[in-house]
Amino acid sequence: MIAGNLSWPATVYAVDAEESAPLVLQTSPLPINLQVDPGKSVTTELKVKQSGTEKARLKVGLMKFTAYGEEGKPELKDREAGDDYFDWVKFDKTEFDAPINVWQTVKMTITVPKSAAFGYYYAVTFSRVGDDVKRTDRTNSIAGATATLVLLEAVNPNAKRELQLDSFGSKHRVYEFLPAEFDIKLKNVGNVHAVPSGDVFILQGNKQLAALPINGGFGNILPDSNRIFPAKWSDGFPHWEPVIADGKTKLDKNGKIVKKLVWDWGKLSSIRIGRYTAHLFAVYDDGKRDIPIETEITFWVIPWRFLLVVLVILALVALGVYGMVREASINWLASAANQGHCAAGGGND
Amino acid sequence: MQRVRRTKRIRIVGAIILLLAVVADFVPIQAQAGFIQAYLRLDRMKINTASGGLVCARASLAGPTEAKVIVTFPSTYTLNTTAANWVMTTTNLPSGATAWPGVVSGTTTASAVDNTLKTATFPSNDLPNNTTLYCFNFAAASTLTTAAAAANSQQASIQTQTSANAVIDLTQIALANATDDTILVTAVVPPSFIFTMSGYADPFASNLDPLAVVNTSGIMVDVVTNAKGGWIAWARSQYAGLYSATAGYTIPTVGTINGAVSNLTAGNEGYVMDVDLTADAASGCTVNIDNEYDGSTATEGGTLSTSYQPLAECTGTSPATANHDQFTLTERAAISGATPASSDYTDNITVVGAGNFLDYEVVRFGSEMGVCQFKCGHDCGQFELAGDGICG
Numbered sequence: 001m002i003a004g005n006l007s008w009p010a011t012v013y014a015v016d017a018e019e020s021a022p023l024v025l026q027t028s029p030l031p032i033n034l035q036v037d038p039g040k041s042v043t044t045e046l047k048v049k050q051s052g053t054e055k056a057r058l059k060v061g062l063m064k065f066t067a068y069g070e071e072g073k074p075e076l077k078d079r080e081a082g083d084d085y086f087d088w089v090k091f092d093k094t095e096f097d098a099p100i101n102v103w104q105t106v107k108m109t110i111t112v113p114k115s116a117a118f119g120y121y122y123a124v125t126f127s128r129v130g131d132d133v134k135r136t137d138r139t140n141s142i143a144g145a146t147a148t149l150v151l152l153e154a155v156n157p158n159a160k161r162e163l164q165l166d167s168f169g170s171k172h173r174v175y176e177f178l179p180a181e182f183d184i185k186l187k188n189v190g191n192v193h194a195v196p197s198g199d200v201f202i203l204q205g206n207k208q209l210a211a212l213p214i215n216g217g218f219g220n221i222l223p224d225s226n227r228i229f230p231a232k233w234s235d236g237f238p239h240w241e242p243v244i245a246d247g248k249t250k251l252d253k254n255g256k257i258v259k260k261l262v263w264d265w266g267k268l269s270s271i272r273i274g275r276y277t278a279h280l281f282a283v284y285d286d287g288k289r290d291i292p293i294e295t296e297i298t299f300w301v302i303p304w305r306f307l308l309v310v311l312v313i314l315a316l317v318a319l320g321v322y323g324m325v326r327e328a329s330i331n332w333l334a335s336a337a338n339q340g341h342c343a344a345g346g347g348n349d
Numbered sequence: 350m351q352r353v354r355r356t357k358r359i360r361i362v363g364a365i366i367l368l369l370a371v372v373a374d375f376v377p378i379q380a381q382a383g384f385i386q387a388y389l390r391l392d393r394m395k396i397n398t399a400s401g402g403l404v405c406a407r408a409s410l411a412g413p414t415e416a417k418v419i420v421t422f423p424s425t426y427t428l429n430t431t432a433a434n435w436v437m438t439t440t441n442l443p444s445g446a447t448a449w450p451g452v453v454s455g456t457t458t459a460s461a462v463d464n465t466l467k468t469a470t471f472p473s474n475d476l477p478n479n480t481t482l483y484c485f486n487f488a489a490a491s492t493l494t495t496a497a498a499a500a501n502s503q504q505a506s507i508q509t510q511t512s513a514n515a516v517i518d519l520t521q522i523a524l525a526n527a528t529d530d531t532i533l534v535t536a537v538v539p540p541s542f543i544f545t546m547s548g549y550a551d552p553f554a555s556n557l558d559p560l561a562v563v564n565t566s567g568i569m570v571d572v573v574t575n576a577k578g579g580w581i582a583w584a585r586s587q588y589a590g591l592y593s594a595t596a597g598y599t600i601p602t603v604g605t606i607n608g609a610v611s612n613l614t615a616g617n618e619g620y621v622m623d624v625d626l627t628a629d630a631a632s633g634c635t636v637n638i639d640n641e642y643d644g645s646t647a648t649e650g651g652t653l654s655t656s657y658q659p660l661a662e663c664t665g666t667s668p669a670t671a672n673h674d675q676f677t678l679t680e681r682a683a684i685s686g687a688t689p690a691s692s693d694y695t696d697n698i699t700v701v702g703a704g705n706f707l708d709y710e711v712v713r714f715g716s717e718m719g720v721c722q723f724k725c726g727h728d729c730g731q732f733e734l735a736g737d738g739i740c741g
Contacts, residue, residue, distance in 0.1 A: 020548035030540040030576045030704040051543075076583045076657040076701055125701060131549040132697050134587075134594075139552035140680055140696045142568045146544045147703035216667025217577030219705065232666055242631075247672075249629040254645050255638065257629065 023128055023144045024051040025058075031149040031220075038154050039114040046106045046148050048126045050098045059095045060106055061125035062086060065149055067225035070185075076123055076147065085120045088112055095129065108150065116154035119192045119223055123147040151220060153192055160190040161286045165293050166226055168280050174300045177261065178236030182278055184214055184229045186293070188221040190286075195220055196293070198282030200231045204274060210235055214282060236272040236301070238263045272301040382409040385479060387507045387520040389420060392489055394530040397497050401489030405446060406507055408476040408483075409518050415473045416512035417460065418449070423503035423524055425496035428464040435459035435469055436488040449485040450474035459487070469493075473509065501525040538575065544702040545571040551680065557600075557694070559686045562613045562648045567679040569627060572663070575670050576704030579634035579663035584622070584678070586653035587697035591620050591682055596691035600682060604652040608640045613648045613683040620682045621650030622698070624660050627675035634669030637662055638676065650681050657701065664705070 026049045036042040050056050064083060068075045079086045092107040108124060127145035135141050153159070164187045171181040186196055195218050202210040212231040221227040234241075243250040243258045250258040279296040386407040393400040404420055422428060429435075437457045439448035448454070451474030461470040469487070476483055487493075496503065503526070508519035547569040557563050574580050590599040603619035604611030613619040623644035629636040638661045642651030651658075661676050663669065678700065 020550035022548055023546040024543065025545075026541055026543040028539045028541040030542055030574070073659055074581050074662075074703075074705070075659075076703075078656075123701075123703065127699075128549070132587075132699055134697055135550065135695050137552070138692055138694055139550045140565060140591075140698060142546065142549055142551050142678065143697065143699045144544060144546040144549070144570070145699060145701045146542055147701050148542075149703055213667065217669065217705075219578045230664065230666055242629075242635075244631040247631050249631055249635075251626060251629065255626040255643070257635070 021053050023056075023131065025049070025126055025128075025144065025146045026051065027126060027146045027148050029148070031151060034110070034150065034152045035155055036110065036112050036152065038112055038116045038156070041109055041111040042152075043107055043109045044150065046108055046124055047103050048098070048106065048146070049101060049103045050128070051101050052128075053100075055100060056098050057095065057129040058098045058104070058126050059129050060091050060093070061127065061145070062089055062091075063123040063125060063147070065121050065123045065147075067222045067227065070226055072221070072226035072228060085116070088116075089122065110152060112152075112154050117156040117191075118154060118159055120152040120154070121193075121222060122150040122152065124150060151193055159192045159287065161192055161194040161284065162190040163187065163194050163196055163221060163284045163291070163293065164189050165280075165282075165295060168278075168295050168297060170278065170297055170299045172299070174302055176301075176303055176305065178239040178272055178301065179232045179234040180276075180278070180299060180301070182212070182231040182233075182280075182297075184231065184280060184282070185226055186221055186229070186282075187226045188223050191223050193220040193222050194284050194286075196229070196282045196284045198280070198293070200233075201279040201281065202233050203277040203279060209276075214280075233278075235267075235270055237265075237267040237270045271303075273303060273307075275300050382518050384507065384509075384518045384520045385409055386482060387518070387522065389505060389507060389522055389524070391493075391495070391524065393495060394525065394527050396495055396499055396526045396528055398495050398530075399489050399491070400493050400495055401487055402493065403442075403484060403486050404449075404471075404507060405443065405482055405484040406476075406509070406518070406520070407481065408479045408509065411476075411478045413511055413515075413517045414475040415450075415509040415517055417470050417510050418473045419468050419470045419508050419510060421506045421508070422467045422469070422493065423496065423505050424467055425498070425500065425503060425526075426467060427494040428462050428467060428469060429491045429493070430462045430464050431491065432459040432462050434488065434491040435462060435471070437471060438486045438488070439484070440486070442484045442486075443482075446482045446484040449483045450476060452485045476509070496526045499526050499528050540575055540704070541573075542576060542580065542702070542704040543571075543573040545573075546700065547571075551678070551698075553680075553682065557682050557684045557688070559616050559684050559688070561615050562681055562683045564623075564647065564682075565680045567677045569675055569677045570700060570702070572671050572674045572702055574704050575668075577668040577670065578705035579665060579669035580671055580674070580702060580704050581662040582660045582676075582700060582702040583657040584653075584660050584698055584700045585655055585657045586622075587655070587699075589653050589655050591694040591696050593689070593691040593694045595693050596689040598689045598691070600684060600688060600694060602653040606641060606652050606654055606658060610641065610644045610649040611652055612646075613650070613681055615683055616685055617683055618685050618688055620653065620680065620696070622653055623650035623679045623681060625677045625679065626661075627677050628673060629663075630672040630674050633671050634663035634665040634674075636671075636674050636676065637664065644681075648681065648683075650679070653696070653698070657699075660700070662705075669705075 028047045032044050034042050064077050066075050088110050090109045098104055125145045125147045132143035166185040166187045168184050188194055196215050198214055200212040210233055214229045214231050238261050240259045241262045243260050252258050277296055277298050282293040283290040384406045388405055391400045391402040435458050437452045439452055439454040459469050459471050502523045505522050505524050509517045551565040551568050553563050553565050555563055572580050590601040592599045600618050600620050611621050624638050624642035626636055626638050639659050642660055644650045663671050663674055
């Protein structure tokens with residue numbers, strides 16, 4: 001190694017892959033919603049199970065999460081200056097032995113001061129002790145962890161739940177075939193998290209063709225952040241679908257989803273051509289009543305290649321018919337001319 | 350003299366009586382025998398419930414010729430006296446049992462049913478031996494109704510008779526009825542998030558070299574969750590580079606967090622992490638690798654940060670669950686000819702996964718009710734809640 005240090009090129013060494021036991025962590029429940037009156041405590045149970053190949057020791061960490069950016073991407077962050085609400089949290093244990101396949105329960109108690117108000121968003125992480133130590137063998141450490149998100153609302157009469165529609169858009173203005181994909185971007189301009197719900201109604205003229213639920217999982221939008229909810233209309237003939245192989249979506253060499261055009265002849269009546277309207281109707285509960293959010297956009301479905309083939313076929317048929325008629329006419333004229341000629345010749349005779 | 354004769358007569362009569370009493374025990378008599386084995390298994394034990402049943406018996410003797418089998422039900426039962434309803438079948442018999450002789454499955458019916466005597470009489474051929482258990486079923490439709498009240502040890506019997514109505518075998522049985530005979534099985538599928546990493550040590554495949562971009566062997570992450578909103582994974586680097594304590598030097602990450610991959614070139618120092626989609630499980634959510642880390646060549650990757658950055662997420666219309674979505678983390682590094690040599694260049698990367706932040710309990714009813722209130726002008730009914738959003 002020392003010789004290596006002195007030689008050129010300046011080689012940085014690597015070693016063989018070290019035995020590193022896989023990490024398998026299971027947590028339940030998933031995001032936890034808590035409501036508490038200021039000045040009181042609330043306790044919740046977090047469950048974690050490790051199913052690796054050997055007994056492990058797990059540790060509990062506390063972080064915060066929020067959402068950022070135009071798309072409202074979830075963001076995981078360490079405690080920052082002023083995050084006093086981290087001090088409200090106590091765990092009954094912060095490090096513990098975890099035998100294989102045995103659920104461990106960690107009690108999280110949050111004692112909320114009287115001055116607390118609105119929303120606080122914690123991420124409780126579970127990770128294996130020792131995975132994140134600095135290695136000396138020119139090998140990177142990759143420590144894994146799961147995070148259970150805890151949404152705490154300190155009940156306050158001044159809580160403001162207000163969502164605004166930032167945008168409602170279609171992926172394309174014109175689709176050749178379905179699915180048509182829509183994004184509903186909502187912004188939380190209140191001071192506590194809120195949950196929108198509703199549908200995108202697909203209409204052709206006044207006829208309703210589909211109702212696409214949005215936020216069927218009842219996801220929260222955190223205060224002062226955006227969140228995009230997708231909706232997809234696939235009920236068409238034909239329509240694109242991901243290719244499934246061995247229970248997995250098939251990917252191309254660039255990791256992109258491979259799609260195929262599905263011709264389900266049983267859905268021939270669902271052929272989509274023309275102008276459609278996507279009507280968004282969503283609501284959220286502001287604590288007193290349901291507040292509606294409503295708008296609509298239009299889009300087109302034009303299966304142009306399909307139509308082109310049909311047109312070409314029709315044109316060929318028309319040409320064929322025209323050719324046949326023309327040939328028949330010529331033959332008839334020629335025949336008539338011959339008959340006339342013969343008749344004339346006969347007369348001459 | 351007369352007195353002597355009377356005494357003698359009394360003694361003779363007494364002796365005869367005594368003799369008869371002793372001999373009587375040894376005189377064979379013709380008696381009803383019991384089956385070696387016999388049982389009646391009703392399809393339902395619940396009170397006041399229509400039930401079919403299974404009749405099984407093993408004769409005590411091979412000799413007599415059976416012509417009918419009579420089942421006597423408890424007095425608390427109600428029998429439909431239309432004999433044609435009591436259709437006999439010989440399907441799904443217990444293991445080792447044989448179809449009752451003379452029964453044409455699905456065709457043969459009871460020959461007589463008496464609701465006063467509580468008897469159902471079925472035709473039978475001779476049971477040819479006493480080593481076989483013979484069985485038949487009788488139908489449930491419009492035949493037997495169990496007792497109106499729960500009770501145990503309700504007397505019933507099974508008997509076989511000859512064509513001359515002589516009893517061959519008769520066995521008493523007891524039936525019980527309960528207020529309910531079903532068990533409601535319920536199960537809970539708790540929300541869960543399973544995060545698997547193939548290991549925690551990710552060595553570079555070869556020595557770093559100014560003439561090449563070198564990769565680690567890679568760590569695969571597998572996610573299984575029933576979170577309806579999918580999942581998300583973040584990562585952060587301890588050094589935002591490959592740090593050597595010995596050399597006191599860091600091979601820095603390149604680029605900025607800008608939603609686009611960075612490219613390494615041999616001979617120029619740099620360190621990035623690439624995230625490749627390994628498997629997107631069918632149905633459920635669709636995995637998206639963050640553009641920052643979605644390298645498409647062996648030299649591309651994303652800038653590493655000391656704060657958590659999203660690596661990948663799985664989203665889609667609800668339920669956006671995941672059943673073994675997989676992605677692979679690969680770090681790539683390039684050095685220049687001037688990079689200090691050392692054997693301890695390393696980085697600590699922490700990867701955190703979570704189910705997307707959803708609420709399973711909040712205002713679901715209120716929100717959907719709102720849709721109907723505003724769209725339809727009234728609260729939703731049960732079917733509207735579960736339906737396609739069209740007003741009822």
